[in-house]
Amino acid sequence: MIAVTSPWLWYGTRATAVVGLVLLTASAILGIFTNARLGWKLWPRWATQELHRRSSILALVFITTHVATTVFDSYVPVHLTSAVLPGTSPYERWSVSLGTVAFDLLLTVLISSLLRNRIKIEWWRALHYLTYLAAPIAVLHVILLGTDAKKGSHWLLLVLAICVASAAAAFVLRILRSLKLRGHTTAPPQRSPERLRPRSR
Template sequence: MAQWIVDHVPTWNIIRISGIAAYLLLFAGVFLGIAQGMPAAKGKPKATMYQWHTRTTWLAFGLGILHALTLYIDHYSPFTWSELLIPFRASVHPVGSGLGTLSLYALLIVLLSSDLRNKLGSKWWFMFHMLSYPAFIGLLVHGMITGSDSGNVLMRLMYVFTGLSILGITVLRGLLREHKGPQITIGPNRSQSQPAMERTWGEAYELVGAGRQERLK
């Protein structure tokens, strides 16, 4: 059965298609994850973006596993288990292949930390979740170095567009949060509570004055 797969299944096509699809799905997952965290994202649209953020990221990881397994059974340029599992051990494109391995590990940590968010706490979850950025960058560089069709103009444009899109929406989210930040206060707003306090003291003063007048009578 295994030999039939090696001889008849178009492993090279599967390698390229699964690799590109995994990268695009990870791009979608990271983009949606940043977008659903925008200050303007609320209600049902936010929930929908979060659901698709999770789905596309898991699909990207699954296709990444398929990509690696197909590299192992490929008859043209097979990889050994050590080359697949240990970063920078590959005989072909060691740097690019190593970045792909590290990105897959980082993506696994991101996904597991999301499932364990309640146990980890917000601080640790956020630190692990930030690995989404190096995972995406690693896969981008991995595709550009190891991809046999990375010299194609359309493929280059795809990498440039996706990379700039993640950079742009990250900067935009940071600017929006910075703009909104000073408006966020913990506890009562002083500008709003000051008049209320003045009214309270005024009413108390009037009550005390009324009491004194009653005693004088």
């Protein structure tokens, strides 16, 4: 590994992290809106899903860049293995590991979505729920390692707070809506298919 360090790499790491955070939040909210079938008269419903798909890919591009510049920058001793394997970074072992775990989870979700038409839809759905695991881990990673936050420049914490609050709001909205709809657009079906599962076999 060649030793490269430049303040530009460091700026890059920080900038892509912030943009990635915002895009991930947007993608999560759009994903929730897709599932809850939120839409407006002048806004076609498929567009929500399309934006969700595209923003998530874009978010992952930024996060990958964030990881790459971190690894590439020899100022902090974070190596390629630490990009995928948690617990292997000598620098800020725990908080870097949180980032690694979140990155792995999100990568799994992205890959399973790219393979969506080839795997069982139940698998895709189950893997997609990993997002809910990745989100708090990523938030913790930002709080612990966001250098700006540490130094007391509170703008990053503000961005983070806005992101968390809006995603949480969307999540609550989605839960309320699903309680109302039970999976269908117009009215709840008369009876659920679960009913026909036998009591015992």
